[in-house]
Amino acid sequence: MKDNIVVILCKLEKIFPPAFFDIMVHLAVHLPREAELAGPVQYRWMYPVERTLGKYKRFVRNRARPEGSIAECYLSDECLTFCSSYLRGIETRWTREERNVDRWLEERSIGLDVFSQRVRPLGVAKFVTLEEKVFTRARWYVLNNCKETASYLDEHYQKVSGESSLHIEKRHEAEFERWFQNRICGSNAANVSKQLYDLACGPNYLVRSYKGCIVNGVRFHTTECEQTRTTQNSGIVVRGEHGTSNIEFYGVLRNILELRYPGPNHVYLFECDWWNTGIRTGMQTDQYFKTVNTSRTWYESDPFILASQASQVFYLNDIKLGGSWKVVQKMTHRNIYDIPTILERDNEEEDQGVSGEVHQERECVGGNAITVEANNEDSNLL
Structure with a gap:
């Protein structure tokens, strides 16, 4: 250039x-x-400075004395900001929630991972009844992606493969739910947890549907909701298995479903349309961009993922290829930091005060404490 x-x-x-x-x-x-x-x-751009100057211009109430108005308003704003840090129980600029906060107030230390998703649905729920084939597929996906059912899945797979070597995968998927329900809800019910028992009982046939939700601080909207909007929040990417390789599946969010299980338990599922990137004309990658073809869908019979498994991407029109080709754009959202895991330090570094704690933005750690460092030679002077 x-x-x-x-x-x-x-x-x-x-x-x-x-x-x-x-x-x-x-x-x-x-x-x-x-x-x-x-x-x-x-x-290094000047937009933050220009926004600040625009804020100071709004402080002017007496046009004959603009400098005095800005100074007086600035002093009042600083005093109120300082006093608000000592207020409790009311909303201030220090306690104001983020726009995409998920409001996950209940932290469950013991429970199934599928029941502990950090999801905040948006809007009014619409009660729908899914087709029997779609509803069966949704229940199977929940059971197949729960960590606590992994041992039961392996046990049933060994049982099915021992009976016959024909269509093992299909018979395993079709028979596991009934077998799992009889295994958990039968004579072994007293030896399992309450949430595992509720999972085996199955969800309610009346499913809640939403047009938007917030998952782990990221806002998602369905494609139907975006028809009247200029923003885009429906792009989905998730890593999965195709054959014997792990690839990234790209698609758009079609529907947000909430499966209600007995008690206060519920599971949020994303119903998506996946683009066919498994063929040569489905995706192109060069040195700078990754482009997908949105004219062909893929995995129509397997549209579900857990809401917590989804990551957001944005699709831009490819001006070079045109047509249905879209450029995939990945972004790091505001106030979400991909902090690398800190490995264990040597004992020598730990003695020097190296800490592996990771703090969030605006978190005050020991703000009122005074740290005094002294060498061994001056330790007797303190």
Whole structure:
């Protein structure tokens, strides 16, 4: 880009009049060099400063004394902000919830992982009755993706494979739910947990449907909900198995389902449309972008994933290929930090005060404490 921009401007000078080439057009010559020296522009642009200046302009109430109005309003705002840090029980700028908070107030230390998803549904629930084939597939996906049922799945698979070697996978999927219910709810009911017993009893046939939800701080909307919106929150990516390899499945969110089990237990499922990336014309990857073809669907009989398994992506129109080709764009959401796991330090580093604790944004750790460091030679002076 740094080499080509000069040639491009020279060619444009043959077409446009000299008045076209103002300082903004000339600025394009310096942008590549600035990116090399200072990095991405979002870390050094002036938009935060301009927003702050706009806030100070709104402080003006007496146009004859604008500086005095800004100074007085700024001092009042600082005083109220300082006092609000000592208030409890009311909403202040320090206690205000984030826009995409999931409001997960109950932390379950003991329970099934499928019943402990951090999901906050949005809007009014719509009660629907699924087709028998779809409802059976949803129940099987919950049982097949619960960590606590892994041993039962292996036991039943060995039982089915020992009976016959024909259609083992199909018979395992079709017979496991009934076998699991008889195994848990029978004479062994007293030896299992209450939540595992509720899972074996199965969900209610009346399912709740939502058009949006917040999962682990990320907002999702269905494609139907986005028809009247200019924003996009329906892109889904999840890692899964296809044959003997692990790949990424790309699709869009079609529906959000809540399966109600006995007691306060419920499971949130995402019903998705998956793009067929298993063929050569389904996905293209180059040095910079990954593009998927959204004209062909895949895994129509297996549309479900757990809400906690989903990650969000955005689809942009591919101006090079055109048509139904979309460029996949992955992003890191605000206030969500992918902090790497800190390995165990040596004993020597632990003695020096190296801590492996990870803190969230705005978290105050020992703000009122004063730490005094002293060498061994000066320890007798303290």
